[in-house]
Amino acid sequence: MGQSEAWGAADGDLAILRARLTEHGDLESAASLLRWDQATYMPQGGAAARGRQLATLDRLAHGCIAHPEIGRLLDRLEKTVASSSNDPAVVALLRVARRDHERAAKVPSDFVGEFANHRAASYELWTTARPSNDFASIRPLLEKTIDLSRRYASFFAPFEHVADPLIDDADPGMKASTVRALFAELRQKLVPLVRAITSAAPADDRCLFQSFPEDDQLAFGKMLAGRFGYDFARGRQDKTHHPFMTKFSLGDVRITTRVREDDLSEALFSTLHEAGHAIYEQNIDAAFEASPLGHGASAGVHESQSRLWENIVGRSRPFWRAFYPSLQKVFPSQLGAVSQDAFYRAINKVERSLIRTNADEVTYGLHVILRFDFELDLLEGRLAVKDLPEAWRERFREDFGIVPETDTDGVLQDVHWYDGFVGGAFQGYALGNLMSAQFLEAALADRPEVTQEIENGTFDTLRSWLGQNVHRFGRMYLPAQLVERATGKPLGIEPYFRYLRSKYGELYDI
């Protein structure tokens, strides 16, 4: 059998593999649409059947990617194509397909079923335990969640740290040791910064809490998202209880928002945030469409894009120099007498607060690091679930100087641990902050005109730089490789801390 025949066979295998992966992607996209519909337009009567339909699609998608035939195709292709191919996209495809296949195939379906049931029960109980401040009732379920999280990790043994497989699910290639080191360093710098800022006079943000008609808010947010480069011919915005971005194909990447007529910041910044996610997905190489490469690289890289547009751009002085006059025109009676500087200070108010999702840029990282550290402690068995609420209060006092009076505002506040594994649920948020600043520094070093363009209300150079250096690669590189390729440096905390220090140093005169 000659070389060409071997190649022919391999090409056939590659085509078959691609077809199977596309089928898997199509099932996942269908499930995503069912979820989008559930959150946007589904009538209440549709809930029960929708749950069953989603379970069916998830089961079929799992069966599709876990199918032994995919393993056999990969075995053959890794021997032939991967070793001889010059096409890095093919090499990456095989790596990513192998990863997705193993993640699905290594976990016994009994376990998948057991976890799905436990997760549903835990979520259900959390919806009442949280408002009634009843940690005791959910404690046994959280204990079981930790047990199940450890068992899940065990399917991917050997590992350095029991959290590694869980972290790797959301942020491929990241390990507990790396993340822990980054976060420890960041925390050491954030705690004194927060202390310094919150000792200064607090910002006055009352101008944000007036009456802002919904339609005007939505129109203004959409205008900004469009200016950033979110392509509405390949997307749309709808209203949901919690804002999110979802993708059905390269040509259909949607965002949602939530509007509060008494709080201007809610819809405005969630729109910029979700548009950041969507611009990432809309600019992945079209050649990766319908393949597992055609998605964002990780939770962290995704969050870097959403937070870059929401915060680093969307809460900056140059940005509001461009757009504050238009905002005043939309809301003349509310903002006509509020100066640009006062508005800028209002949207960048820093305060010690209890709730992560409402936290400002500076304190946000501390909320995340606290959770990440507890995840490791719980998985290692160094912290018992029964001691978690007290540990939470202690750590909160240490980091923020305040203490939540209830578990509702403490350990019960986030859904993540009650609707999924413990481990890997939070680090992406803070990794994204670090990456966002590192990407922006690199972009500014390459293209210093970006700042002036933002002040002119144009974003083409920044978006192109991100497209060239981040977006287009999809899942082709691991997050750490992607950061190093784009910025010339390994992921670090310095750019992010420099960004915070400079912006908030000026704002709070410290």
Place this chain on the structure above:
Amino acid sequence: MGQSEAWGAADGDLAILRARLTEHGDLESAASLLRWDQATYMPQGGAAARGRQLATLDRLAHGCIAHPEIGRLLDRLEKTVASSSNDPAVVALLRVARRDHERAAKVPSDFVGEFANHRAASYELWTTARPSNDFASIRPLLEKTIDLSRRYASFFAPFEHVADPLIDDADPGMKASTVRALFAELRQKLVPLVRAITSAAPADDRCLFQSFPEDDQLAFGKMLAGRFGYDFARGRQDKTHHPFMTKFSLGDVRITTRVREDDLSEALFSTLHEAGHAIYEQNIDAAFEASPLGHGASAGVHESQSRLWENIVGRSRPFWRAFYPSLQKVFPSQLGAVSQDAFYRAINKVERSLIRTNADEVTYGLHVILRFDFELDLLEGRLAVKDLPEAWRERFREDFGIVPETDTDGVLQDVHWYDGFVGGAFQGYALGNLMSAQFLEAALADRPEVTQEIENGTFDTLRSWLGQNVHRFGRMYLPAQLVERATGKPLGIEPYFRYLRSKYGELYDI
């Protein structure tokens, strides 16, 4: 092996069968949601991938219902459960599952692929051939469609008439011979009725063609649909290019409409029509949910419900006695000076027209019968495609006394033959008219208070009667059985003709 053990095994088979059928139903519901989204909210950029995703879901759904294991389960269950079960729902389930399985399994997948490709090409060409009045260009494709329609039928041989399997697809149990006999009788009565009416002075319907703001139209239509009994907690209405009803579960049955601000009748009557379809689906026995019994019985029975609410109720004098004052309140400047009688005459204007979808109640049947007769002629080979345009003109002159000047307004007007099989595409519309009047006569005989209730703007008795006698059964009975059970008589043309004669005799004084 004792009786109970045999039963146990059969029960196990039945549970497995039900699970497989539910999986099939879930895939079909997912595909329906993707289609709904395509027609309502999908951005234009999503089209290409959506087509591929739908093809994937359709292929998987087909593979699921055609799976040989379903055949084996049915073989065993038909021997054990069906013969010994007292539960008519189980007997019906096996019958319907057998039917769905055979319909999927008997058609070779090569053929399915060939037809899908041909259909896409034909539809694509039709979209340009129709507006450019170019029958010649699409003629070879229509010839191939007829060839493929015959081949499709051949998979279900033996049959009495080559159209029977095609008709049976939409209207189970109906045959060319039965439908032809009904339609011949109906045509014989309709032609002179149309002639008599169109010799009288034409109705003045200019009051419908003024400026009616979209939101007011939508709100009024939704109010009426709700009064009919369409449950918006288990449904919703959106706007699409063509109105339709779609169902994702018993708790999620949606309708769509299209609004023209210069034509009040468009959204109003399409809303009543689609609400009729939806009320049918919303009132199927909850025990049939997630099983193949949980759908409407046929195209004809479905159309009987939509046309009953749209026409027999929604274009009646008692109905507008109840609601015309409210309509005048919504549109005082447009309708304040238009009398109830004038409005009633306007919405029931009869005229010789070229286009089926715009036709009134009286002429509508003739449009359908003409198409049905041509379908049989084409399949039998008694009419060649090349002679179809001329045959269309001749027949039109005979039935309507007018002749279309173009094929655009003639043989090219409907999408059905260019996007599907020839055969079985049209009879449901006219069968539905016949059934609608027969159901209403029976309902009035049982519950004479229905007319007074309509005049009071309430519909509970009528809807309950339909629920008890038609809706709840889903696909449990064949359409002919369902009609006979509900009305005590086989399907006939008399009730429908009596209805037309009485209503339009009074209106046109003939």
